Amino acid sequence: MAALKKETLLEWYRQMVLIRQFEDRCADLYFNSKKITGVYMHLYSGHEAVGVGALGALKETDHVITAYRDHGLALIRGVSADAIMAEMMGKRTGTSGGKGGSMHIASRQHNFWGGYAIVGGHLPLATGLALGARYNNTDEVVVSMIGDGATNNGYFHEALNMSQLWDLPNVWIIENNLVGMGTRIEDSSGQTELHKRAIAFGMKDLGRVDGQDVFKMYEAASEAVEYARKSGPVLIEALTYRYEGHGVSDKTFDKRFGDELKAWEARDPINILAHHITTKYKNMDAELEAIKAETLKVVDASVEFASNSPDPDLNDLVANVYVGRDYDVI
Numbered sequence: 001m002a003a004l005k006k007e008t009l010l011e012w013y014r015q016m017v018l019i020r021q022f023e024d025r026c027a028d029l030y031f032n033s034k035k036i037t038g039v040y041m042h043l044y045s046g047h048e049a050v051g052v053g054a055l056g057a058l059k060e061t062d063h064v065i066t067a068y069r070d071h072g073l074a075l076i077r078g079v080s081a082d083a084i085m086a087e088m089m090g091k092r093t094g095t096s097g098g099k100g101g102s103m104h105i106a107s108r109q110h111n112f113w114g115g116y117a118i119v120g121g122h123l124p125l126a127t128g129l130a131l132g133a134r135y136n137n138t139d140e141v142v143v144s145m146i147g148d149g150a151t152n153n154g155y156f157h158e159a160l161n162m163s164q165l166w167d168l169p170n171v172w173i174i175e176n177n178l179v180g181m182g183t184r185i186e187d188s189s190g191q192t193e194l195h196k197r198a199i200a201f202g203m204k205d206l207g208r209v210d211g212q213d214v215f216k217m218y219e220a221a222s223e224a225v226e227y228a229r230k231s232g233p234v235l236i237e238a239l240t241y242r243y244e245g246h247g248v249s250d251k252t253f254d255k256r257f258g259d260e261l262k263a264w265e266a267r268d269p270i271n272i273l274a275h276h277i278t279t280k281y282k283n284m285d286a287e288l289e290a291i292k293a294e295t296l297k298v299v300d301a302s303v304e305f306a307s308n309s310p311d312p313d314l315n316d317l318v319a320n321v322y323v324g325r326d327y328d329v330i
């Protein structure tokens with residue numbers, strides 16, 4: 001791997017800390033002040049190195065699509081914390097005008113295509129995005145995040161098979177956090193080494209990667225992106241762990257998986273990167289603290305912005321439902 005610049009490492013650190021603080025604040029806004037409501041909200045805490053390493057290998061013109069654990073990836077892609085927080089609170093200034101909420105963060109401008117609630121439902125869309133990229137003679141690639149639970153869903157097989165059949169520029173990344181909702185991978189999958197699913201499609205298998213280590217993720221993703229740009233699809237399995245229950249309605253996670261959680265927290269992805277930075281460069285503690293203070297201000301400002309934003313009005317209910325047609329409700 002080519003030597004990485006200090007600025008790149010600090011930017012990765014900034015992104016990872018921003019995600020962790022943003023997610024912690026979302027939890028606070030949901031459980032305490034109740035400014036975020038509803039029954040669904042899935043946090044990315046613990047997965048930061050997977051997203052930052054993988055998306056760090058992309059150009060702005062490349063595409064990203066994921067399932068409902070989407071806030072962190074949107075932040076990495078450069079979608080503003082203000083617009084994401086406003087979407088979380090159901091405000092008109094949100095990424096989807098407040099009508100999508102936590103699971104449907106998207107921004108066309110950032111080639112960030114969402115945010116999908118149906119497990120595996122975004123995977124055929126990823127195949128379609130890659131077909132579009134190839135059809136239009138671009139060099140764009142499409143990175144799709146896939147939960148381990150989604151790999152037993154029909155969409156997964158259809159989408160990856162077609163992607164291989166047509167040699168499409170898809171980078172498929174399984175975020176294997178070992179548990180789908182509350183079901184362990186070994187209770188749901190005959191083959192628990194999920195990267196081996198590639199073999200069934202005749203697809204290039206880049207193996208299993210340590211998803212706690214942003215360097216390993218970046219290295220694997222760089223190889224995958226280069227391959228997809230030139231030759232066709234590739235599959236990576238990133239081993240990681242989520243620090244919270246499946247979503248805000250999951251009250252049993254700590255009780256069931258507490259010991260395992262502690263073991264994964266001991267290899268926290270932000271600490272691993274911070275350790276690398278402070279070992280490689282001298283006197284970095286103050287700089288890392290300053291980054292944390294700056295990202296905290298971004299999170300504070302997003303809450304302020306979202307809190308002061310207007311709610312959607314009644315006409316927004318039917319706006320953008322049918323192309324080219326607007327209805328007045330009142």
Ligand SMILES: Cc1ncc(C[n+]2csc(CCOP(=O)(O)OP(=O)(O)O)c2C)c(N)n1
Binds near residue numbers: 181
């Ligand atoms: C087609 C479909 N079936 C079931 C559900 C309910 N459901 C939501 S998340 C989930 C588990 C998914 O686990 P995984 O893909 O591993 O993602 P993770 O939450 O670990 O990121 C299930 C079964 C759903 N949303 N869609």
